[in-house]
Amino acid sequence: MEVPMATYTNPVYARDFPDPHVLVYRGKFYAYATHSSGYDFQVMESPDLVHWTHKGSAFCPPWSREHLWAPEVIQHRGVLYMTYSARNPETGKHDIGIATSTNPLGPFTHRAILVHGDDNRVGVIDATVFFDKDGTPYLIYSEEDPRAIVLRRMTPDLLRVSEEKTVLLRPDRDWEKGIVEAPTMLYRNRTYYLFYSGGWFQSYKRDACYAVAYATASSLKGPYTKAERILQTVPGKVYSPGHQCIVRLPSGEMWMLYHAWDDQNEPLYGSNPLGRTLRLDRLYWRDGKPYVDGPSTEPRQAPRVR
Secondary structure, three states: OOOOOOEEOOOOEOOOOOOOEEEEEOOEEEEEEEOOOOOOEEEEEEOOOOOOEEEEEEEOOOOOOOOOEEEEEEEEOOEEEEEEEEEOOOOOOEEEEEEEEOOOOOOOEEEEEEEOOOOOOOEEEEEEEEEOOOOOEEEEEEEEOOOEEEEEEEOOOOOOEOOOOEEEEOOOOHHHOOOEEEEEEEEEOOEEEEEEEEOOOOOOHHHOOOEEEEEEEOOOOOOOEEEEEEEOOEOOOEEEEEEEEEEEOOOOOEEEEEEEEOOOOOOHHHHOOOOOEEEEEEEEEEOOEEEEOOOOOOOEEOOOOO
16 A cells, blocks of 8 residues: 655744754754744754644743844754854843753753854854864854854864854845845865855845855855855745755755745734744755755655654
């Protein structure tokens, strides 16, 4: 008897779950996100990337209760590390912190502030940890005003970064509206792929331009050459998809998870009843170029987890 093909339909979590990041840990998936309250970080659990159970709060840093954004969790040497940004109440600028845990559901414990946002008008946000091909860890993050995506080398324990920084990208495309953020780095076939989001995420529908694009380089520190957008608004269905993360499954499949608005109400930020919902679509490669078959709204074949 033929087994029916498993499918999914976006959104896979139809509630506010912005700035998502997914950890693969001991056969399960854990998703972390900004909370609309701004006071902590959400966490969910899934067996298959499609069916999600909300597990409450993973972490609330002791040094800030303001603008807690974009948590990312990785496993390193048997420990789970969460990078995140929050507004420092003393300076009013966003800083990047790091916390640790042995349980993906938390609680996490604050360990250090990695980068202070004092040199920028708004601060520093959207941190991600990337291990180069020789195992050296780097912190990649976004600076706000002047906008840029930058890189700094980390110490082996991931609790400090070097003073030296390298600018990887600046906004120079019209659609980016002066914004580049949410970096995701992949190394594949001797090429570095820097995925990022740009544009306005909180606009009216007619101005919705937040999207995912990528740039490539033969060296980690660049120079990077920008390519086209690979995930963008579909009018009447999906608006401002972005703040992507990429999950590589044991089956070999790669999937992009991201947030987006649906077609209900505007302006999108503050009026949409669902908020930025969690979605996913398959990431493919053709002749060294990534592309995403989305943003989808119709049933699609579900991820082949194993």
